[in-house]
Amino acid sequence: MHTSTVFPDQIQTLVTVINLVRTGQATTRPELGQISGLGRSVVAQRVEQAIHLGLLQNGELGPSTGGRSPRQLSFTADRARFVAIEFGVLHVGIAVLDLDLNPRMQSVQEWDIASGPDSSLEFVASIVEGLLAEEPVRPVWGVGVGVPGPVEFSTGRPTAPPIMPGWDGFDIRRWFESRFGAPTFVDNDVNLMAIGEFEALEVDHASDQLFVKVGSGIGAGVISGGNVHRGSNGAAGDVGHIAITDRSDIVCRCGQIGCLEAVAGGWALAREGAIAAAEGRSDYLADALETHGEIRPTDIAQGARAGDAVCAALISRSGRTVGEMLATLVNVLNPASVAVGGSIAEAGDLFLSVVRETVYRRSLPLATRDLRIVPSRMGHGAGVLGAGRLVAERVFRPESMTSWLPLTSPRRAFWAVYGSRAS
Amino acid sequence: MHTSTVFPDQIQTLVTVINLVRTGQATTRPELGQISGLGRSVVAQRVEQAIHLGLLQNGELGPSTGGRSPRQLSFTADRARFVAIEFGVLHVGIAVLDLDLNPRMQSVQEWDIASGPDSSLEFVASIVEGLLAEEPVRPVWGVGVGVPGPVEFSTGRPTAPPIMPGWDGFDIRRWFESRFGAPTFVDNDVNLMAIGEFEALEVDHASDQLFVKVGSGIGAGVISGGNVHRGSNGAAGDVGHIAITDRSDIVCRCGQIGCLEAVAGGWALAREGAIAAAEGRSDYLADALETHGEIRPTDIAQGARAGDAVCAALISRSGRTVGEMLATLVNVLNPASVAVGGSIAEAGDLFLSVVRETVYRRSLPLATRDLRIVPSRMGHGAGVLGAGRLVAERVFRPESMTSWLPLTSPRRAFWAVYGSRAS
Numbered sequence: 129m130h131t132s133t134v135f136p137d138q139i140q141t142l143v144t145v146i147n148l149v150r151t152g153q154a155t156t157r158p159e160l161g162q163i164s165g166l167g168r169s170v171v172a173q174r175v176e177q178a179i180h181l182g183l184l185q186n187g188e189l190g191p192s193t194g195g196r197s198p199r200q201l202s203f204t205a206d207r208a209r210f211v212a213i214e215f216g217v218l219h220v221g222i223a224v225l226d227l228d229l230n231p232r233m234q235s236v237q238e239w240d241i242a243s244g245p246d247s248s249l250e251f252v253a254s255i256v257e258g259l260l261a262e263e264p265v266r267p268v269w270g271v272g273v274g275v276p277g278p279v280e281f282s283t284g285r286p287t288a289p290p291i292m293p294g295w296d297g298f299d300i301r302r303w304f305e306s307r308f309g310a311p312t313f314v315d316n317d318v319n320l321m322a323i324g325e326f327e328a329l330e331v332d333h334a335s336d337q338l339f340v341k342v343g344s345g346i347g348a349g350v351i352s353g354g355n356v357h358r359g360s361n362g363a364a365g366d367v368g369h370i371a372i373t374d375r376s377d378i379v380c381r382c383g384q385i386g387c388l389e390a391v392a393g394g395w396a397l398a399r400e401g402a403i404a405a406a407e408g409r410s411d412y413l414a415d416a417l418e419t420h421g422e423i424r425p426t427d428i429a430q431g432a433r434a435g436d437a438v439c440a441a442l443i444s445r446s447g448r449t450v451g452e453m454l455a456t457l458v459n460v461l462n463p464a465s466v467a468v469g470g471s472i473a474e475a476g477d478l479f480l481s482v483v484r485e486t487v488y489r490r491s492l493p494l495a496t497r498d499l500r501i502v503p504s505r506m507g508h509g510a511g512v513l514g515a516g517r518l519v520a521e522r523v524f525r526p527e528s529m530t531s532w533l534p535l536t537s538p539r540r541a542f543w544a545v546y547g548s549r550a551s
Numbered sequence: 552m553h554t555s556t557v558f559p560d561q562i563q564t565l566v567t568v569i570n571l572v573r574t575g576q577a578t579t580r581p582e583l584g585q586i587s588g589l590g591r592s593v594v595a596q597r598v599e600q601a602i603h604l605g606l607l608q609n610g611e612l613g614p615s616t617g618g619r620s621p622r623q624l625s626f627t628a629d630r631a632r633f634v635a636i637e638f639g640v641l642h643v644g645i646a647v648l649d650l651d652l653n654p655r656m657q658s659v660q661e662w663d664i665a666s667g668p669d670s671s672l673e674f675v676a677s678i679v680e681g682l683l684a685e686e687p688v689r690p691v692w693g694v695g696v697g698v699p700g701p702v703e704f705s706t707g708r709p710t711a712p713p714i715m716p717g718w719d720g721f722d723i724r725r726w727f728e729s730r731f732g733a734p735t736f737v738d739n740d741v742n743l744m745a746i747g748e749f750e751a752l753e754v755d756h757a758s759d760q761l762f763v764k765v766g767s768g769i770g771a772g773v774i775s776g777g778n779v780h781r782g783s784n785g786a787a788g789d790v791g792h793i794a795i796t797d798r799s800d801i802v803c804r805c806g807q808i809g810c811l812e813a814v815a816g817g818w819a820l821a822r823e824g825a826i827a828a829a830e831g832r833s834d835y836l837a838d839a840l841e842t843h844g845e846i847r848p849t850d851i852a853q854g855a856r857a858g859d860a861v862c863a864a865l866i867s868r869s870g871r872t873v874g875e876m877l878a879t880l881v882n883v884l885n886p887a888s889v890a891v892g893g894s895i896a897e898a899g900d901l902f903l904s905v906v907r908e909t910v911y912r913r914s915l916p917l918a919t920r921d922l923r924i925v926p927s928r929m930g931h932g933a934g935v936l937g938a939g940r941l942v943a944e945r946v947f948r949p950e951s952m953t954s955w956l957p958l959t960s961p962r963r964a965f966w967a968v969y970g971s972r973a974s
Contacts (some may be wrong), residue, residue: 352775
């Protein structure tokens with residue numbers, strides 16, 4: 129049988145071999161055999177097929193374990209590209225990644241998500257095409273997109289997103305698949321930040337983790353057994369509108385009263401900061417108001433770091449309120465770690481220390497026994513890395529293989545790679 | 552190659568074939584080929600091996616799809632037994648199940664978990680042996696055990712369980728494995744109830760679900776993508792001690808103040824019911840106190856159903872408090888459904904209607920758009936069924952095959968089923 133032909137019943141083992149080398153679990157044919165349980169001839173044939181596909185390559189001779197030294201194998205991450213896109217409310221981050229998720233080209237642009245899907249996606253696609261044109265031609269094998277709202281993951285459509293006017297139900301997946309001819313996965317931005325954050329932290333891949341973003345709004349990404357918990361309507365992690373008080377004077381931008389965001393979100397802190405500035409209670413914020421014409425959430429964070437008492441009180445209240453919410457989540461989910469990111473969390477030690485104190489005081493001892501509460505390390509890069517990780521994880525599954533195998537003739541009874549059985 | 556020999560690289564495909572028939576996804580050899588992507592000769596050989604193992608059997612000729620009618624295959628659920636055990640605080644449920652989880656023998660006994668592990672496990676094992684002796688001899692291929700406390704799932708040991716004195720760190724898994732020679736899995740009782748409940752509800756197996764038990768204590772089982780979310784220390788779902796108030800007069804049996812259980816748990820309701828009985832505010836409870844010498848949580852539930860105003864007010868308050876906690880969980884987890892069980896929830900429509908009203912009022916519209924809040928259908932049987940499902944799901948994985956394949960000689964270079972290559 130010619131090695132450049134892949135039959136359907138070889139797909140599973142071919143993908144196994146590629147993934148073991150890609151993820152660094154095996155670097156030689158004997159190791160592949162040991163780990164996969166596949167016979168020597170099957171391993172040899174699959175490796176040849178992967179080499180023909182341009183996904184593996186032979187390298188140096190490795191250390192001998194008694195007999196002939198086995199040849200090292202490596203994954204050809206440069207074979208193709210993934211595109212990772214993260215929409216924020218007022219910016220978009222774009223990266224072209226190799227198959228190992230190393231960024232080859234990247235760009236961050238100001239962009240208002242409220243411009244709607246048509247102009248937003250056209251804007252992003254033209255930037256992607258520009259980035260792709262800057263290096264030798266490589267096929268795009270997958271696209272990952274994050275948006276700041278709930279997403280029906282199975283279809284790649286935003287679902288009633290509160291701060292994305294015009295996007296409700298828009299088929300983002302199909303738009304990118306027809307533009308780039310590559311499988312596309314769309315997810316909520318905080319879910320992707322969670323994936324990216326814990327990818328970077330190199331935690332146990334099957335573990336339970338929690339990521340919370342405290343910026344203008346507040347959202348959480350729940351990792352359960354290594355997978356994002358997205359919920360039945362893609363609304364999981366939408367903690368910003370949990371009712372935390374019955375006080376009727378706490379009005380949220382969503383129209384409800386008593387939401388977490390209306391007490392602890394950056395926009396609510398900025399609203400109160402503006403009042404303090406107007407009332408002459410904070411010189412720092414009065415200066416900021418004069419400089420920018422408004423008080424932004426980052427002004428509160430920076431003010432707290434600069435020692436302004438009003439800002440520090442606001443950050444402290446936010447940390448305590450977020451901490452109480454997190455204590456509940458820690459009791460329910462018992463994560464190994466909680467990573468805290470976003471512009472308010474980046475106020476520094478004050479916010480995190482209040483969060484820590486509150487969580488440890490109000491959670492069960494067992495749930496906090498080994499708990500680590502850490503600042504986000506990845507910052508804004510987490511979402512883009514997460515989008516790439518999401519794509520890589522999906523594309524290298526056996527059932528996705530047809531999307532990236534360059535098939536010559538879909539009408540054949542077997543799947544040919546490049547050439548037929550007779551070639 | 553003789554079909555009664557299974558080589559390591561055949562395990563994966565053999566288990567695939569067995570599982571496709573076992574779960575009803577395929578009933579003929581051609582269907583097995585279509586679904587698995589395996590070639591005809593591989594399917595034929597694996598089916599013969601499974602028949603030799605006593606796990607599949609040939610049946611009637613099925614409907615023809617053009618050519619010769621294919622022979623129906625069925626799974627031999629009677630081949631072996633699973634043992635399912637669910638410890639409550641004051642009872643233990645035991646079932647001997649066939650491989651399709653049909654109960655063959657069962658028993659429910661009063662038993663105080665505070666007796667400690669040695670006498671408890673000896674008590675249960677002797678009952679299991681009695682049940683097994685009542686029918687023709689079958690090997691035990693797996694044991695599932697539920698206990699009312701947090702469990703480190705990977706080792707099968709309770710972790711600091713508050714109401715199981717003497718059990719902390721006890722190796723339940725090893726105890727059963729040495730007694731019955733079968734792989735044993737230990738989990739928290741509410742996790743197993745969640746598995747059993749949603750197994751019985753036949754929901755989408757990859758879905759997100761939530762089970763909450765409101766009995767003497769309060770616990771939740773979180774299903775994420777079809778899998779139990781157990782948490783880093785096995786403490787996930789331990790919602791009974793979430794701090795819901797700062798009121799210092801609400802003292803919990805755990806020693807903390809303001810816990811959910813201390814307001815809404817059956818033991819707290821019973822405590823208040825006893826005061827009402829003593830103060831002459833409830834004839835119903837005064838009668839119950841005289842009859843039983845104490846007020847039990849079930850007295851409050853039955854009193855509410857009988858129209859007693861004090862009991863109804865307690866059940867209503869419990870429903871509202873549990874509903875507020877569930878509203879937070881619904882926002883965070885966005886489950887497809889919430890099933891509510893336990894002796895307090897079984898008070899009937901009152902409890903559930905208050906829970907529903909509270910959750911719908913305090914959760915995000917998107918998270919409740921398709922949400923179903925339903926009473927538990929399985930009642931006490933959920934935990935035992937869940938223990939069986941847990942075992943079946945684990946035992947029929949390729950990596951578990953060696954635990955139930957009757958190997959003749961572990962020293963051979965290949966795994967023989969019954970006979971060697973030469974036989």
